[in-house]
Amino acid sequence: MKLSRIVAGLAFTCCLMLWYQVMADDGSPAPIAGPPARSNKAPDLEQSALLKQGLDLAAKGSLQGAIRDCYDPVIAYYERTYNDKRKHYFSARGAAEALLYVVEGANTNTATLVVSRNWVEAHFLKGFALVDLGQLDAARAEYDAALKLAPDNSQVRAEIGSLDNRQRKFDEALESYQRAEEDSQYSPPEAKSLDRIHAYHGLGYAYTELRQWDKADEMYRKALEIDSNDHHALNELQYIQHQRTAQETPTPR
Numbered sequence: 329m330k331l332s333r334i335v336a337g338l339a340f341t342c343c344l345m346l347w348y349q350v351m352a353d354d355g356s357p358a359p360i361a362g363p364p365a366r367s368n369k370a371p372d373l374e375q376s377a378l379l380k381q382g383l384d385l386a387a388k389g390s391l392q393g394a395i396r397d398c399y400d401p402v403i404a405y406y407e408r409t410y411n412d413k414r415k416h417y418f419s420a421r422g423a424a425e426a427l428l429y430v431v432e433g434a435n436t437n438t439a440t441l442v443v444s445r446n447w448v449e450a451h452f453l454k455g456f457a458l459v460d461l462g463q464l465d466a467a468r469a470e471y472d473a474a475l476k477l478a479p480d481n482s483q484v485r486a487e488i489g490s491l492d493n494r495q496r497k498f499d500e501a502l503e504s505y506q507r508a509e510e511d512s513q514y515s516p517p518e519a520k521s522l523d524r525i526h527a528y529h530g531l532g533y534a535y536t537e538l539r540q541w542d543k544a545d546e547m548y549r550k551a552l553e554i555d556s557n558d559h560h561a562l563n564e565l566q567y568i569q570h571q572r573t574a575q576e577t578p579t580p581r
Contacts, residue, residue, distance in 0.1 A: 371409075375402045375446040382453060391457040399457070402450035406443065415439045419448035419477040422516035428480055448478040455487065459494075467491060482511040482523040489530045498534045505530040525551045525558065532564055541568050 382398030385391075410417045416438050420426035426442040433440025455470030468491055474484045489504030509527035512520055528551040535544035545568050548561040555561075 371405070372444045372446060375405055375444065375450075378402050379446060379449060379453065386453070386457055386460075391461050395454055395457055399450045399454040402446055403454070406447040406450070410441065410443060410447075415441050417447075417477065418442045419445055421445045421448070421478070421481060421483070421519070422514070424516075425478070425480055425514040428514055448474045448481060448484065451477070452484055452487065459491065464491060464495065480511045480514050482508045482515050482527065483519070485511055486523065486526045486530055489527075489534075493530060493533055493537070496537070498538050501534040502531060505534065521554050525554050525561075528554075529560060529564075532561070536564065536568065539571075541572055544568055 378398050379402055382394040382402075385394040385398065406419075416433060418426070418429040418440065420429060420442050422445075429442050430440055432438075451470045451474035455467040455474065458464075458467035458470060468488070471484055471488050471491065474481065475488070478484060485504050485508035489501045489508060492498070492501035492504055505527045508530070509524060512523040512527060515523045528547045532544045532547035532551070535541075535547060545565060548558075548564050548568070551558050551561040552565075
């Protein structure tokens with residue numbers, strides 16, 4: 329289990345005196361177990377503001393504008409800023425995910441730097457916009473780029489699963505959503521429940537399309553254990569029951 333690798337490698341990580349930086353939810357530097365990295369607060373806050381502008385543009389229907397004027401400039405900024413080929417860069421949403429990357433870097437003796445979540449979110453949001461534009465291959469490329477920066481990001485894994493479902497690659501979708509559910513343990517506390525629900529919804533959809541009613545039913549009930557008012561899960565359970573009843577009802581001769 330990855331969590332056990334964290335525990336096993338934590339002391340070793342601290343001894344290595346790695347320098348890294350993790351951005352908190354408000355964009356301010358939040359050091360994790362070890363000496364803090366040199367702060368890059370102001371530029372990161374500028375990039376956060378640019379991502380917000382992109383979200384506003386996308387909400388108004390200007391998806392191309394959001395990509396061109398906001399998401400791409402953020403990606404370009406981080407690619408310019410963190411380009412040392414001797415280092416492995418990660419972009420984590422929170423402390424648990426960041427610590428995972430740092431410990432894994434220590435265990436493999438890899439120079440590791442965890443930077444602002446802006447970088448991975450720029451790729452994620454660009455991919456999301458490209459899906460809405462119907463450019464699915466380009467969207468997958470953005471999600472792959474996000475996954476390289478954040479291989480244990482539940483949100484990214486779930487969107488890859490969503491893309492698989494959309495393309496009716498249900499076996500691949502199941503793998504992506506199962507990984508999303510596993511990786512939700514590293515999600516920020518405020519996002520953990522939502523990430524798990526998203527994973528269960530995706531699993532439920534894939535199992536439903538595969539007509540594996542029992543497994544689909546199980547996934548939606550797991551979502552309801554987290555949020556008993558999950559209307560999507562409740563509606564899907566009704567649909568599953570309807571399909572089961574239809575199968576059990578003999579066809580008149």
